[in-house]
Amino acid sequence: MADTLPIDGRRQRADANRRRIALAMLDLVREGVVAPSADQVAEHAGVGRRTVFRLFSDMEGLYREMHAAMVERLAPIFTAPLAATAWRARVDEMIERRARVFEEMLPIKSGSDAHRHHSQFLQAEHKKITKLQRDTLTAVLPAAVRNEGERVEALDLTFSFEAWRRLRQEQRLTPKQAESVWRLMAEALLR
Structure with a gap:
């Protein structure tokens, strides 16, 4: 049981950082930065540059997370009766x-x-x-x-x-x- 807590804690931190990075990327893109650098994203998200690369080793993963955040926010508005x-x-x-x-x-x-x-x-x-x-x-x-x-x-x-x-x-x-x-x-x- 004790072994699962640190893993769950690390996983939760990683998930929270992944979300912050995706939201930072969305904010930067909304501000007109079409292709933000890893440094810009890290600074905006309040994480280290290494964290950006560790959590998103490819752009595909980052776009997935960005898209999920966008859909989560806009789909209910778009599809509401x-x-x-x-x-x-x-x-x-x-x-x-x-x-x-x-x-x-x-x-x-x-x-x-x-x-x-x-x-x-x-x-x-x-x-x-x-x-x-x-x-x-x-x-x-x-x-x-x-x-x-x-x-x-x-x-x-x-x-x-x-x-x-x-x-x-x-x-x-x-x-x-x-x-x-x-x-x-x-x-x-x-x-």
Whole structure:
């Protein structure tokens, strides 16, 4: 019994440090540091540089932990039931929610997408996020719209993270302007 306590204590400390390192990495990426150095991460997490390398011998592990922290925070917001009952009001609510979630995801997902081609984990998670986006979109649409294949494809593209990223980064719109563009596109596509 006495032998398990130190191991459990070390494991708990390692888990806590792993979490702090992942959260530090997320904070740095949110602050605009696309590829933080081990020194920056260690300083921000309040751990030694060796701890960063010991706990994350590869970037894949760090991205897994970062992704888990991001999903833990944002998935409940993204998948929470919508309050509106009329389908057009539900689309409006979905737009507002996606704008908020995607804005928070923007620096993190942009950073991880830059490494996605090197990581099977990130590729698999990207597919899951893309499917979740489509599923939550089609859930708010009436059957008549869901049965129009091309319209669903246009809506899926319009309200995707990639479209949000383009509006915010390439077109340099503010979050409010980007959300207004989404509303205009919804109006055009849902006539």
